[in-house]
Amino acid sequence: MNYQEAIGRLKGERNAVVLAHYYARPEVQDVADFVGDSLALSEMAAATDADVIVFAGVHFMGETAKVLSPGKRVLLPDMDAGCSLAEGCRAADLAEFKKKYPGYVVVSYVNTTVGVKALTDVCCTSSNALRVIESIPREQGIIFAPDRNLGAWLKAQTGRENMVLWDGACHVHDRFDARIIEVLKEQYPEAKVVAHPECRSEVLAAADFVGSTSAILDFVGHDAAAEFIVVTEPGILHRMKLDNPDKKFIPAHPCNECEYMKMNTLEKIYDCLKNDTGAVEIPEAEIKAAKGSIERMLEIR
Numbered sequence: 001m002n003y004q005e006a007i008g009r010l011k012g013e014r015n016a017v018v019l020a021h022y023y024a025r026p027e028v029q030d031v032a033d034f035v036g037d038s039l040a041l042s043e044m045a046a047a048t049d050a051d052v053i054v055f056a057g058v059h060f061m062g063e064t065a066k067v068l069s070p071g072k073r074v075l076l077p078d079m080d081a082g083c084s085l086a087e088g089c090r091a092a093d094l095a096e097f098k099k100k101y102p103g104y105v106v107v108s109y110v111n112t113t114v115g116v117k118a119l120t121d122v123c124c125t126s127s128n129a130l131r132v133i134e135s136i137p138r139e140q141g142i143i144f145a146p147d148r149n150l151g152a153w154l155k156a157q158t159g160r161e162n163m164v165l166w167d168g169a170c171h172v173h174d175r176f177d178a179r180i181i182e183v184l185k186e187q188y189p190e191a192k193v194v195a196h197p198e199c200r201s202e203v204l205a206a207a208d209f210v211g212s213t214s215a216i217l218d219f220v221g222h223d224a225a226a227e228f229i230v231v232t233e234p235g236i237l238h239r240m241k242l243d244n245p246d247k248k249f250i251p252a253h254p255c256n257e258c259e260y261m262k263m264n265t266l267e268k269i270y271d272c273l274k275n276d277t278g279a280v281e282i283p284e285a286e287i288k289a290a291k292g293s294i295e296r297m298l299e300i301r
């Protein structure tokens, strides 16, 4: 079957859009109506007038889309596409952690469950995390969850001492180490190193540029360098190569893929659109409890 054509036809019949993350498989990015990072995808989910949103990302992204657009049908091609970061922070555990820091504001990365978002004052993505932290008065204590690497980077960037970090990490980004960068820099001495802030601090220290996936894409597009060592999930190379055919991109670790993102295939996108399977359902009370923290995130560009 020609899945590209069949998905295109079903999208028209159902007034559906396919949203995909930059870490999705190349062929999945190619059938998507919109490809972006978590922040842009959340904005798109809130703004679309489609009746059906197929989210070729992971579970928390589908949940976020449903919270923002409860009247729409949000379908996940594979309900098992989870996220190690989101799974490492359970709402019940965060509720206990909060008790130790009364009066602290909770800032959570969007890579969390709706239960955690309900305990959060404001969510952020790696695109707007710095701006979110800077929007909070300096004297205010902050709990940052769940990524300790992003949290440590934010602390270093803002000089905020009164910020406590949840001890979680993305298994993909946490796996990169400084030695890989050292070896690749010897091999490609002219290359610039670009890294995602979910990487460990010693990796970020070796980078020429640190930023979200969209910020990294913007940087490699505008920088004069011809070669880049890319320290994030290698799915992003698809977009980098499309946008910059004359530049060379070296994945720091080509096999270090997010197996959850890669669970989204053309066949599964076709199936969920055809059979209306993989619907994200969230009780109204949970939507109400989680919505405020996501809306505050979208207010801070």
Ligand code: SF4
Residues within 6 Å of the ligand: 023, 058, 082, 083, 084, 085, 086, 111, 170, 171, 172, 173, 233, 258, 259, 260, 261
């Ligand atoms: S790359 Fe990491 S943070 Fe992103 S979905 Fe996969 S496990 Fe989660």
